[in-house]
């Protein structure tokens with residue numbers, strides 16, 4: 155890839171900073187990516203991107219094969235994430251929490267919320283195999299998308315969006331919908347692949363995020379600054395990451411354990427951020 159000074163995407167205006175200058179970033183048959191010179195947001199080249207804000211349709215049987223085999227682990231992992239997000243809600247009883255998982259896939263987050271934590275968990279995903287599979291397991295899952303969930307205004311305390319925001323061309327379209335369905339004070343918990351991950355940056359001509367299936371379905375790669383800026387611009391208050399790690403330990407350890415375990419982990423996280431070793435961004439924000 156030739157990182158020259160030429161504009162790789164004439165006429166394209168950055169959804170984060172409003173800049174209009176892009177450098178070429180990666181090239182692949184599945185799609186090219188370009189990088190905003192001002193803020194570092196990485197986006198699919200407009201010629202490769204659908205003009206619609208709707209995500210493409212990965213929600214067919216084959217897309218989820220890779221997840222089916224490790225379902226038990228995913229349910230456990232999603233339960234751990236939910237417990238951390240719940241810490242920010244400050245609601246005394248889990249059964250009072252209305253939770254929506256957008257892009258729920260095969261329903262591991264809904265299962266973790268409903269069966270492990272006792273939340274009122276619902277899911278939403280594109281029509282197709284995933285929704286049918288969830289319903290077959292008895293979960294409350296509706297057909298919809300990240301930009302059109304079909305949910306009523308202000309109907310949820312917690313919205314989770316795990317590895318979904320990168321599937322739409324304009325992240326703010328998704329954030330506006332999440333803001334609409336959350337109650338004031340509600341929490342957004344999201345995970346997105348990091349556009350600042352050093353390994354992905356150095357090996358981008360061969361790294362998986364920019365090739366094949368992921369290059370087909372992924373449209374944006376944010377860094378911490380770009381996602382925070384969009385959150386603030388769309389009515390959210392980004393919350394500090396370290397609180398999450400403390401939350402994971404709540405109720406299961408003493409102050410001594412927190413000192414022994416938490417501090418090194420906080421330091422490790424800072425090191426990962428500074429050295430650009432964060433593969434994914436954990437995003438937590440409060441709806442204002």
Ligand SMILES: [Zn+2]
Nearest residue numbers: 168171190193
């Ligand atoms: Zn920009």
